[in-house]
Amino acid sequence: MVLFLVVLVVAIVLGIIGVAVEGMLYLLSIGVLLLLAGVAYLAVRSALRSRRRSAR
Numbered sequence: 001m002v003l004f005l006v007v008l009v010v011a012i013v014l015g016i017i018g019v020a021v022e023g024m025l026y027l028l029s030i031g032v033l034l035l036l037a038g039v040a041y042l043a044v045r046s047a048l049r050s051r052r053r054s055a056r
Helices: 002-020 025-054
Strands: none
Touching: 002 025
């Protein structure tokens, strides 16, 4: 969970910098990609946990 939160904070910071500083829209795109990767990581992790619990 800590990894997800760190990736989320980094994505938000890069997104803000990408929007605020002119000519650095690539930072915004990196932030969005990090956000999507973090959400995908959280979804996979929760799916694996739910599958493991239902097998008991």
